Amino acid sequence: MGCISCAGFVIAMSETDAVTLRLKEPTTIPIEADSICPDLFVGRSQAGIESLPAFYGRRKVTLGDLFTVEGENSDQVIVEGALRYVKKIGQRMTRGRVVVRGDVGLHLGAYMRGGEIVVEGNAGDWAGAHMQGGRIWIRGNAGHLLGAAYRGEKRGMNGGVIIVEGNAGREVGALMRRGLIVVLGDVDEFAGVRMITGSIFVSGRLGARAGAGMKRGTIVAFADHAELLPTFRYDCRFQPTFLRCYLLQLHAWGMSIDDDRLEGFYRRYHGDLTTLGKGEILIYDQR
Amino acid sequence: MYINGVEIEDAFAEAFKMRAARLIITAVNPRWALIAAQVTTGFATSVIACGCEAGIEGTVPRDETPDGRPGVSVLIFAMGSKQLEDQLMRRIGQCVMTCATTACFNGLESDEKLKIGKALRYFGDGFQTSKLLPSGITEDRGKGGRRLWRIPVMEGEFLVEESFGIQRAIGGGNFLILGENSTLTLEAAEKAVEAMKVVKGVVLPFPGGIVRSGSKTTSKYKFLRASTNTAYCPTIRNQTDSALPEGVNCVLEIVIDGLDEESIREAMRVGIQAACIPGIVRISAGNYGGTLGQYHFHLREILG
Known part of the structure; x- marks a missing residue:
């Protein structure tokens, strides 16, 4: 049952002004390319961009060794090729736009602070990990630990927006501290695990054990959901005004919002009572 | 002539220099938005004895309000920012929050802001929560977007924006x-x-x-x-x-x-x-x- 869907999101980027990187050869050897970052491309010539460092497996190489580069001095970046094993694209970026044409590897936009990343395929695990600002828009599926915290860290995503048009894996928004994650498909188990605050919206099926250990924050299930943990208590059925503001913002970004979800009632459960218990799971309950 | x-x-x-704020009051229908606006702008004819001057600027259609509900725009004027802060606290707290189904948003973009919602939130007695509504793609942590406070009330929730812009008027x-x-x-x-x-x-x-x-x-x-x-x-x-x-x-x-x-x-x-x-x-x-x-x-x- 669809409720939020993408209504023709348009990538407004002039390709003539952009720096285009094409992976020379498909590979299964992991490439660490955190230098594919708009901040580093501004003020650099084509040769300067080609000379930026990257890792091919454990070997230190340059972007020019792995990619053909066209364009210079721009914060608009297009990345093409078989990028499933290319990691850390857009890491720590603060401005501009990166468009990934196809699937992309792990750690996309980790620690990102501003600008936008658009992935026209699927993204690997840890996309938007520790993200602090900006927006990541994934048109396919996302892997596990979307917007999460790296193991051992105290907090994950701390601002910004992640939108996934497909499904997302386990532990979406783990230890999330601030920001918004919207998944139009299903999410696997442990969404919002140990969430500190922030918002996670799921338009498909909300997986099992959602919100386990959450202190504050909001998880919204617009459609189907697995059984909630027994440490969440039912409060009431109401119309949350704040949710209207979020849905209208998503609509302004080009997403189609079902009127029933906008005007409708939601069942509120608070938890997780094993911790602070000030988090909430809102479940759509008809208009 | x-x-x-x-x-x-x-x-x-x-005429005189004053400071002004604009509130966008929304409600479930135009009637309740107007009731809230009328009460909020009541006893606000002259700063001589009312503390502020206020009035209804006009109605705001639902496609222009932050929550997509019918709204009314209210302007409130006072002689200085301190007096304006005091009046906004009183009027939003006593006239908007108490009115059924309403929410209250800032309607004036300005660098000078009064943290009205941030102060009113304590009415929630520890159960208030905030939401940082993202507004664009450039914001870095909490520096962009609009922070809204959700204050639990007997009817459900009162939603109020944290900061209200003020300007010379x-x-x-x-x-x-x-x-x-x-x-x-x-x-x-x-x-x-x-x-x-x-x-x-x-x-x-x-x-x-x-x-x-x-x-x-x-x-x-x-x-x-x-x-x-x-x-x-x-x-x-x-x-x-x-x-x-x-x-x-x-x-x-x-x-x-x-x-x-x-x-x-x-x-x-x-x-x-x-x-x-x-x-x-x-x-x-x-x-x-x-x-x-x-x-x-x-x-x-x-x-x-």
Whole structure:
């Protein structure tokens, strides 16, 4: 049952002004390319961009060794090729736009602070990990630990927006501290695990054990959901005004919002009572 | 100068610097949004005794409000930011929050902000929560977006924006309608108010937009800061130094507070033109000889 869907999101980027990187050869050897970052491309010539460092497996190489580069001095970046094993694209970026044409590897936009990343395929695990600002828009599926915290860290995503048009894996928004994650498909188990605050919206099926250990924050299930943990208590059925503001913002970004979800009632459960218990799971309950 | 046979006196309105905020009050339907706005702008005719001047700027269609519900835009003016903060706290807390189904949003983009929602949130007694509504793609942590506070109330939740922008504004723009009798003068004043409703950025803080008891800034009594505008009172015209021409038996005043000079000028222009109907003798304006107010709105210049 669809409720939020993408209504023709348009990538407004002039390709003539952009720096285009094409992976020379498909590979299964992991490439660490955190230098594919708009901040580093501004003020650099084509040769300067080609000379930026990257890792091919454990070997230190340059972007020019792995990619053909066209364009210079721009914060608009297009990345093409078989990028499933290319990691850390857009890491720590603060401005501009990166468009990934196809699937992309792990750690996309980790620690990102501003600008936008658009992935026209699927993204690997840890996309938007520790993200602090900006927006990541994934048109396919996302892997596990979307917007999460790296193991051992105290907090994950701390601002910004992640939108996934497909499904997302386990532990979406783990230890999330601030920001918004919207998944139009299903999410696997442990969404919002140990969430500190922030918002996670799921338009498909909300997986099992959602919100386990959450202190504050909001998880919204617009459609189907697995059984909630027994440490969440039912409060009431109401119309949350704040949710209207979020849905209208998503609509302004080009997403189609079902009127029933906008005007409708939601069942509120608070938890997780094993911790602070000030988090909430809102479940759509008809208009 | 004459418009439709009505004399436009070579006079000017004297207005003052103020600080203003704009609230967007939304509710489940236009009726409840209007009720909240009317209560919020109640007892806010003059800063002399009310602490602020306030009025309804207009309705806001649901596709222009942050929560997509019908809204009403309210402007509140005070003499300084401290007084404005105090009035916003009282009026949002006592008039908007208490009104069924409402939410209250900032309607003025400004670098100068008052943290009203941030203070009101304590009404939630520890159960209040905030949401940072993302507004674009450039924000870095909490520096962008709008922070909204959700305060649990018996009906459900009251949603209020954390910060309200304030800006320099102008209070006390005015003009006087001098008529042959009270019926025609009231009719002219009502036409003026109706015409001025379309001007954005202004409010008419007095009842129905009209003042019948204009004041001067002196009094024979030491304990009183203001007293009746004797020069324009027809019943004592021969006992005082009257400013009333022959044939005038009633005077009504329109007071205008606005966010900038241009909007006040425009409001005065359309208002005066609408007020120039048969039975009106003269249009004048209230001033204090130009010694008190920083802004002078010359009638003939505005209408020229």
